[in-house]
Amino acid sequence: MQSKLSRRIYLIPYAIWIALFVVTPIILVVYYSFYDLDGNFSLENYRQFFTAVYLKMTLSSFWYAFLITAISLLVAYPTAYFLVRTKHSQLWLLLIIVPSWVNLLLKAYAFIGIFGKYGAANHFLEAIGIGTKQILFTDFSFIFVSVYIFIPFMILPIFNALSELNPSLLDAANDLGASRWTTFRRVIFPLTIDGVKTGCQIVFIPALSLFMLTRLIAGNRVITLGTAIEQHFLVTQDWGMGSTIAVFLIIIMFLIMALTGNRKRGV
Amino acid sequence: MENAVIIQFNHVTKQYQNDPAVLKDVSFEIERGKFYTLLGPSGCGKTTILRLIAGFTEATTGDIFIDGKKVNTIPANRRQVNTVFQDYALFPHLNVFENVAFGLRIKKMKQAQIEAKVKEALSFVNLKGYENREISGMSGGQRQRVAIARAIVNEPEVILLDEPLSALDLKLRTQMQYELRELQKRLGITFIFVTHDQEEALAMSDEIFVLNEGKIQQSGTPIDIYDEPINRFVADFIGESNIVPGIMIEDFLVEFVGKRFDCVDQGMNTNEPVEVVIRPEDLEITTREQGKLQVTVHSLLFRGVHYELSCTDEDGNEWLVHSTKKAAIGDEIGLYFDPESIHVMRLGESEEDFDRRLEAYTEEDHHAK
Ligand SMILES: Nc1ncnc2c1ncn2[C@@H]1O[C@H](COP(=O)(O)OP(=O)(O)OP(=O)(O)O)[C@@H](O)[C@H]1O
Numbered sequence A: 001m002q003s004k005l006s007r008r009i010y011l012i013p014y015a016i017w018i019a020l021f022v023v024t025p026i027i028l029v030v031y032y033s034f035y036d037l038d039g040n041f042s043l044e045n046y047r048q049f050f051t052a053v054y055l056k057m058t059l060s061s062f063w064y065a066f067l068i069t070a071i072s073l074l075v076a077y078p079t080a081y082f083l084v085r086t087k088h089s090q091l092w093l094l095l096i097i098v099p100s101w102v103n104l105l106l107k108a109y110a111f112i113g114i115f116g117k118y119g120a121a122n123h124f125l126e127a128i129g130i131g132t133k134q135i136l137f138t139d140f141s142f143i144f145v146s147v148y149i150f151i152p153f154m155i156l157p158i159f160n161a162l163s164e165l166n167p168s169l170l171d172a173a174n175d176l177g178a179s180r181w182t183t184f185r186r187v188i189f190p191l192t193i194d195g196v197k198t199g200c201q202i203v204f205i206p207a208l209s210l211f212m213l214t215r216l217i218a219g220n221r222v223i224t225l226g227t228a229i230e231q232h233f234l235v236t237q238d239w240g241m242g243s244t245i246a247v248f249l250i251i252i253m254f255l256i257m258a259l260t261g262n263r264k265r266g267v
Numbered sequence B: 001m002e003n004a005v006i007i008q009f010n011h012v013t014k015q016y017q018n019d020p021a022v023l024k025d026v027s028f029e030i031e032r033g034k035f036y037t038l039l040g041p042s043g044c045g046k047t048t049i050l051r052l053i054a055g056f057t058e059a060t061t062g063d064i065f066i067d068g069k070k071v072n073t074i075p076a077n078r079r080q081v082n083t084v085f086q087d088y089a090l091f092p093h094l095n096v097f098e099n100v101a102f103g104l105r106i107k108k109m110k111q112a113q114i115e116a117k118v119k120e121a122l123s124f125v126n127l128k129g130y131e132n133r134e135i136s137g138m139s140g141g142q143r144q145r146v147a148i149a150r151a152i153v154n155e156p157e158v159i160l161l162d163e164p165l166s167a168l169d170l171k172l173r174t175q176m177q178y179e180l181r182e183l184q185k186r187l188g189i190t191f192i193f194v195t196h197d198q199e200e201a202l203a204m205s206d207e208i209f210v211l212n213e214g215k216i217q218q219s220g221t222p223i224d225i226y227d228e229p230i231n232r233f234v235a236d237f238i239g240e241s242n243i244v245p246g247i248m249i250e251d252f253l254v255e256f257v258g259k260r261f262d263c264v265d266q267g268m269n270t271n272e273p274v275e276v277v278i279r280p281e282d283l284e285i286t287t288r289e290q291g292k293l294q295v296t297v298h299s300l301l302f303r304g305v306h307y308e309l310s311c312t313d314e315d316g317n318e319w320l321v322h323s324t325k326k327a328a329i330g331d332e333i334g335l336y337f338d339p340e341s342i343h344v345m346r347l348g349e350s351e352e353d354f355d356r357r358l359e360a361y362t363e364e365d366h367h368a369k
């Protein structure tokens, strides 16, 4: 009895935190989503969401988040695979993680400098004879910077999964006739899929609601659900519509979590 | 006519970076259909030999032949050899059936054929009906059998087993020793089995290779190796031994502890310094007068089947005796042994010389008959 009670006592700060900063905001968001601009109860916001404008926005959000996740995965998996095999893998890993400690805004401004008309990237293009190009405010720069920001979060879980892999399983596959590619397909990838799923969740969900970068790097050419929420709350003051989009975003996140949920396996 | 030799090592050396060589000029031949054991202390290079045969690592110098073909540069996935790993290395994301079927699927075999073969392999190792189990739901002994099934289902020429029994408890281990030996006889496949347990090696093998520090010390049948160890290391490692310094006076006569004894060894120089081995179970306790050696008992252990006595002679040599008779600590007793129980070892004799000498006098025996 005693221990059960004391365990509950330890849970109190957590419970308060969850109640104040998770449950309450969600309830508020759901509440606001049912009120129109004039403060009347209505389902107008939900009807609005299913019009072409917002559906297109949703689709484009998904598309960009998908691209960012896919490219991050394509870069992160080989990197992690290589890192696990190197001598000072922990040091290399640290070097990859360090940039994620730098504030997002600072990184965005740095890239504005690099990709700007007179930035390093254009200097380089000039030097190799291609000439100055518009880099900033393009899809390319948006995806490039997003991938740069998210990649450590993709590498980490994959690296962990790979380093937990028993190396004699690779010998075993090889012994049974598998080529390197078959070994990857049949053994390495399936056994690190949980790391890949975690990485994709950590990247895809925030990528869906990115908003600062869309303005700073993509010059508002890319409108995601995140941008729309920000605009509604800060610019048009349409809290109801902003909340409605947020509700959908939350639903989508839960769906993604459920779909990519990790099934734990024993060894 | 098939060649009897399936695997051959020709002056193989293996060295990792700048470390001292792990295998030093190792040569041997392995014949089809026999049960071989690599026996040696930890770190002597047993796993390295298996990895060289399987193709997980390459020899630094020397050649390896499988079935008459040089395989130095042939990768593991194209060698007709399968391995049972020390930790079994079963795929945790696949069930028992898929683990066993792994090699067959890579060969793109038809589903019906795969099912038949996997079933057969599983019944071979007494695991019928376990097809759909997850690996995490299998016991140690069952996992080991899955690992064996996964190897035999590919019908390889050779199966390599790296200390497959070391993780099992004594009872299961003894049972698996019988099962493995039985399985090898039924399949007729060459088994190369690694262990550092000498009893296991003696019980299971057709041939044993005793390794130490990257060299093969001696190879032969369990009886040969037990009865005629080539040097102190082998005598000590295989079973327990009493080893004392001696002098070979002439053929059939050896001197130790200041006395001369008849023996059955020959082919050495007169008055050559040698080492004499007598196994503890070949020593019998008698009275001081009847004994060939006089010793004092200074410790006594009950070992279940027998007593283990530790005694000292006048020269201070220690004698271990296994006897069903009991003696008290401090007793002065005599030890009796037959001339056949004495085994004389030359100092630093190579395996070739040893074999040549043994052969020379077994031939004489034949002539004498
Ligand atoms: N990849 C490697 N790099 C460097 N040294 C190695 C490597 N693999 C093995 N060794 C060394 O080679 C020697 C022989 O190793 P091996 O694994 O063959 O021993 P073993 O006889 O199987 O021992 P055990 O009974 O402990 O399994 C050891 O000294 C080991 O440290």
Ligand SMILES: [Mg+2]
Residues within 6 Å of the ligand: B046, B047, B048, B162
């Ligand atoms: Mg080993």
